[in-house]
Amino acid sequence: MKQNNMLAMILAGGRGTRLHELTKKVAKPAVSYGGKYRIIDFPLSNCANSGIDVVGVLTQYESVLLNSYVAAGRRWGLDAKDSGVYVLPPREKADANLDVYRGTADAISQNIDFIDTYSPEYLLILSGDHIYKMNYAKMLAYHKENNADATIAVIEVPMKEASRFGIMNTDETTGRIVEFEEKPEKPKSNLASMGIYIFNWKLLRKLLMADMKDPDSSHDFGKDIIPTLLNDGKSLYAYKYKGYWKDVGTIDSLWEANMDLLDKNNELDLNDPTWKIYTEDVVSLPQYVGPDAVIDRAFITQGCVIDGTVKNSVLFTDSKVAADAKVIDSVLMPGAVVEEGAVVQRALVADGIRIGKNAVVGSADSENIELVAKRVKGEE
């Protein structure tokens, strides 16, 4: 808090239903990504690297694993004095009944007491299920420079996809937001909101107090808070972000985001020593590559054992590819095992799933990526 007077709140309550079995037992921010990470490692590491030292994580859906995971703030270096990661599921309070978070804004409203204990000047709102690297300190500097009431990070998306996003129409010379349209049919701009906001806390606090009592509100930042600010004539600015950013909502996009890591000089660049992404430390062995292994274009991490063929694939912690097995254009989540002679193609094999001997899953010309979330029996 001392560093920049900004406190971060990460919205991590989302269920991510379109990820099917992957989010049956864990919330979307806890889904594995990139060999050794969980998605929420990205906003948390970004906070740590941006000099933000108090982070609240708002959890709700299947939060047991997520709660204990993020509570270990030491992993991201968020454990100094006056620093910490606070897990904030809905709770019963002296003056209010236990209520689920009714929307993104309500999740913050219900934790006004927590934020007040730090009385920050600025509040940073983040989403727990996006993959990107961003220096929030730069965004804050931009916010201050403009003397803004709120700043929203935006990214340029292809015009034809713009109608899938919340679009910010801005004054091109100043960057000031003149209009916000949620999923517009005829978008006027291609600046999509990334769901990253910096607010002046005093102002937001006032708005949230009013929003809580508004029976017509859906208690959502995009639908309620931002439009109110614009209607009130407040100064909102768009902070243009350039770089890799991915919201992995579906199996296909999760697979794709993993495949992106295979490109040489890929934009996310997890190998950048100046902006490391931190995660849970595991005690697995280094990667073991056997005498007959063939590895061609792959992203492989600790604990993997490869005796077969791996092509164009991402292998997560402790996954194994036995002799004569083939893993092509696929993602093996932590602990997945592909037994002898099995073939995995254009598939995403979920945590700890075994693909039996000589079994075949996925296919080279499938339209969608096959999610394998149950054990596939092989030949005996």
Add this chain to the structure above:
Amino acid sequence: MSKAFGIVNFAGNHISVDGLQEFRPVGAFSFLGRYRVIDFPISNMSNSGIDNIQVYIRRKPRSLTEHLGTGRHYNINSKRGKLHILYTESNMVSDLYNTDIAAYIENLDVIQRVQFPYVVIAPSYMVYTQDYSNLLQTHIDSGADITLMYHSVDTAKEEFLNCYTLDINKQKGVDAIPLNRGNAKNKNIFMDTYVMKKELFLDLVNKAHKMSGMYSLVDIVDEMCHELDIRAVAHRGYFAAISDFNSYYKANMSLIDLKNATNLFVNDWPIYTRTNDSCPTQYFDGSSVKSSVISNGCLIEGSVENSVIGRGCVIKEGAVVKNCVISANVTIGKGVHAENLVVDKHARLIRGKRIIASPEKPGYIRRGDTL
């Protein structure tokens, strides 16, 4: 919780590893890519419930203290447990005086203050896994004064040449602890691992100190073989002593075979080390990797065969790495052929196109060198 505290001892004067040891003590040597040698004794202790551990450092403490830190990563209870780093601080006139006994004498009050009846002593230059709680129980049940651990080998003529051995009688008692002079195939290599009562340990330290300024613990225990009940317990599983350059190279190479490695890395016996937050390793088009152990954070475009690759290494296009042990953050440049080498940290092999040593006498590339 264990009834013993742990001491991780340093390599004495009989151990000398050319090249690598110039930069750090053996315990801080990179091992199998992601580990340091000292991770093994400390993890053994931690897994055995010993969470009061003293690590003695004889010289060049920087890399070791940096690696050990507070010891949190060894899963030692952060309140009740302690990883204590202790130096011999006095300026010895000669290294000959810089023995483990001198270190214990200097830190006598620290040892005296420890509230455990037993001590387990293990070396920082040997690689093995062992449940010390079993060893301690065996020791207590036997009623012996001291229990020593050994590993039987049939390669003592060529290997373990700087190590001590145990002469064991039929009752499993130890008669003497001579150095291995390479005169016989079969020897019981002393693993420099002791269990005894703390009080006896202190007695021996004081006695040794009075008898000779150059004595180390093994000398006084050898001397006491006929006065005390000293017994030997055999160790099974993987065992390596990093006692010279070749043994360092061989120990790494021997673990490339996963079957061999499973004798060292046994189930439910994690070997802890300090995390480096490296990302996974990226294998590019055209890379070829076979029979190798690869750490995280590498970028591999070339070919790697029968080698151990440390964290954050870059193997460029057309490079060939064969039978090498490569430490962290090494670059092997475009088209460079490296064979039978130990490459120390931060070295860059970029200009010489063929850097090949003989398989019998592997080469050493110094830390930070550019070739």
